[in-house]
Amino acid sequence: MKRTTSVLVNGIFFLHVLLLFLVVFEDRVQLPIGLHVVGRMHVLLLHLPIGFICFAVLALFIQHQFKSKPFQRLFHFTLLLASLSAMVTAMAGFFLAHSGDYDAEQIQLHQRSGLAVSLLAYGLLLINTYQVQQNLIRLGSGVTFILLLVAGHSGATLTHGENFIWEPVRKQEPLTAATVYQAAIEPVLEKKCFSCHNESKAKGKLVMTSPERFRQGGEQGKAWIAGNPDSSRMIQYIHLPTDHDHHMPPEGKPQLTEAEVLLLEAWIRSGANFQLRWTELPETDSLRRLAEATFTIKKTTTYSFDEVPAEVIAKLNTPYCSVFPLYQGSPALQADFFLPESFDRNSLAALRPIREQLVVMNLNKMPLSGEDVTLLSQFENLESLNLNMTGITDVALPSLAALSKLKSLALSGNPVSHDAVVQLLASLNLTKIYLWNTAVTQSEATTLCQQFPDTEIVHVLFTDQTTQVLSKPILVNEGVLKPGEEIQLKHPMPGAVIRYSLDGSEPDSIQGYEYQAPIPVQESVVLKSRACREGWYCSPVLETTIFVAGIKPTQATLLTAPDKKYRGEGASSLIDGRKGFTDILNEPSWLGYRENPFEAMLEFKPAAEIKKVVLSYANNHGSYLMPPATVEVWAGSGPEKLKLITTKKVDQPSGYEMQRLKFVSLDLQPGTYGYIKVVARPVARLPEWHSGKGQKGWLFIDELFFY
């Protein structure tokens, strides 16, 4: 027994040291989850020290009833248990304080007194062990008992709140947190003022807990002047220096935060009204703003209907109708419909089981019949309804008047007219209505706005009547045309007319040919086309070079190497029938030449009759791509028997042009040739107007055509 006792006493000492250490370094302590559980046991454990300490104190009163020695041993044992249980309780209490959401200020008194109880119990134990005077023990016990009461009461207040014991007999005010005072002002006063200014303790004879007495004021006078916070005594006292006698709350007590002061001032400025409701304050009101910043006024609307079980919702979901809650845990549901073809009589009727819970419905583009709209009017809790392009008419509109909770209604794209809409707006209390593309005219919409100032009426927003420019025609067959293939043009705008030219002239609404059918071409041409339509400006000109495939050589060889970076696919690039893009030059269609001239040998087996040679190149002045300076065509029946047939000096541009595919066309004297050599020289010096003047130009060739 003695051994155990000494072990326990030492253990208690050790644990006290640990506890004090934890308390001192409270901020740095991080509690493992397991100890949170121990912390929660504090509520259970605290009964033990209360019991033991009370018993110890009571035992002192009846001490003389017992023989000294047994009593002493029992008393000592009680103190041991009291100290041990107080210690464990305090430790658990520390864990609980650290893990829970307890306010650090509120908990201070309880924490300190609890710790003091534990320490005093231990001290008492030690005193008793060393048999010091009885009076000291009695005094010690008394102090411990008093501290126990303090700790107990403050702890109980933490858990159950102030006035827990007296609550049943207090006057019950109907709980309507819808008033500004109750939601925002009272909590502030309760935290910082009520403790001294209540019915039982009224400092300065000011009682703040009851509105009537609050309004009466205290011994210095009224607490406020409605509408004038700066002259209100309450506010003046708040703004006094902290050490001033009258500064409120008094020095040493929890002070008001800046936000709370502003809140009180705003409330007084708005008339210090105890009955004012939130709904009466506009959203921009400063009092409302301040309160919203300090307190999270729950803006989530509460619904009065029950939740629908998840299985019911799951069954109602089809690929054409989505039903889901507005958010997790919300009883309110939304239903969206898709695919007009699958909408039939039963689609809406199927939602009857959730009639009460549907708050948002989206019927955009669904073909609604008269019965559907009547059915719709039974969904009494609808707040937002989208009926765009459902075909709803003036006849069906009045049925919607039954939806008393409706706030937002979209009627765009329906043949509804002014009178029916007016009737509907008068019977409902809508915040938003959408009337674009309806039979309501612009002027009627304006009068509606004036008639119903609380409703946002959205009508046609785009009123710009300026004529616009059409988009360019689209070339359908973009590649190299096969012989006999025709040029196809089209334009996405219905009713647009395409005008074109093949000779380089600019087409417009009167010049050029009108495109009626695909255009036949025999040889490569420059096509210019634009689109025109009544009420629109003609589009910009689409300029494209159309290439027609000619006689294909049997073999092609490059006699000079292209630049390392732009080798394309070698000689086959020249006869693959693929057009290159002028803005993507690293592409296999292109052969780039700068240092060397371009020389290629083409073989025709059997020898073919060739009248024309076309060399296609890229014009991209910004990237230094220029037309070739000269092009030569040599021809013969064998690679050694070539004769220069024709040379052409190509016209060079005089300024920056749009990047484009261009071609050089050379006519040959008619003859049958087995071999043709084409030589093209890149520009040796870029012209004066070019930003790289004097430098060598590039020649990019993608294709050779023979006709």
Place this chain on the structure above:
Amino acid sequence: MSKEFLEQRLHITRRHFLGKLGLGLGSVALGSLLIPDLFTAPESLQQPIGLPHFAPKAKRIIYLFQNGAPSQLESFDYKPLLNKMAGEELPASVRMGQRLTGMTSGQAKFPLVGSYFKFNQYGKSGAWVSELFPNIAKIADDICFVKSMHTEAINHDPALTFMQTGAQQGNRPSMGAWMSYGLGSENKNLPAFCVLLSRGRGNGQGVYSKLWTNGFLDSVHQGVQFSSSEERVLYLKDPEGRDRADRRRMLDQLTALNELNYQEFGDPEIQTRIQQYEMAYRMQTTVPDLTDLSKESDSIIKMYGADCLVPGTYAANCLLARKLSEAGVRFVQLYHQGWDQHGNMVGEMPLQAQDVDRATAALVMDLKQRGLLDETLVIWGGEFGRTNYCQGDLSKENYGRDHHPRSYTIWMAGGGVKPGITYGETDEFGYNIVRDPVHVNDFHATILHLMGLHHEQLTYKHLGRRYRLTDVAGKVVDGIIA
């Protein structure tokens, strides 16, 4: 007797103590190996997937991404001081050691240059908009300008990746993938995340498919890229001679085979593949109607501009975006390339602005007219801003600007955002932020918040830790939420 036993037991040697300690700790470790969650916090962070966490303000997003970084100084951030001080050197007190890109690090001087385009104030809000965007200026009262965006990335690839996936390193899910993961698609016949690309006429930078990737999420959440040709979704039509019933039978058989395979291998990609086939089957009915532009009314065509009928243009993409969003697609993202004006600002910026101005304003108006703007969040912006000093030669005719991550402007409309305000401010040099900075993580957190999701709670466990779009940062910007 017991005393002796007690005495004996209390005499523990160091050897015994350490031995017993090792055994004790070892058994604890074994416990955590057998029960992995033994020492972890409760899964309070896990919320069921598929619904917003709280009442959302926006149900869908259309993100008009301007690729290449449009210059904020030529569009929405008016800095007259730069015009006054044009040609003067950028003060070191303003630059404060901001790193330079490789493109301007060789420059000896950094002359300030103001916008060569005029600015004016528009609407009741008095928002400043340059003359290049007359149509966006007309809807200024519906827009919330955020002028204090900032990022750390200074080049396109990391900045784009950061803006779209929440981290400069790649392979993380993109914004749309997170939305698809967290909320799914309203319309089961369309994908939750669609991507539309268009090329501009200015200096372009590439876009990469990692910007709409699903990262480590299920590949079902990948962005579906529509083609820029007339057939916007390829191979959607049934071949000649086959009808839908045939297709259905074929798919059923295919699903059965895939299921067999799944039972054997358990590869989750098989399930994804099955789901994608089903989605494609349903898209056969929904997509042709959406991509058929021939039925659009004249007023719509006039509003977006004639280009809206030409597939592959920004205007056509805007119109398609409205139709997709109207049909319930959760996240539609457009990329318009060509905004990287390192040089030739005077030539290229008006062309780029012309491409987007009309169609963007039309999109916002179109949504508003149909009553969809309140639940659709429209975002317009790039990946970073442009410098207030000139890159290359500064002449009376032309100038260029380099990349500037420290401040840039984006704007948002609809979907629970406060209309007609400007949030955040840059200094008069247009270089640093002086008020209310919004980091990319904050931007993501706010967007998730508008969609009804706690950005810290939409997580996915991968490689041992939980990832989220905002990674380890991000604060919701309350100032722009209505």
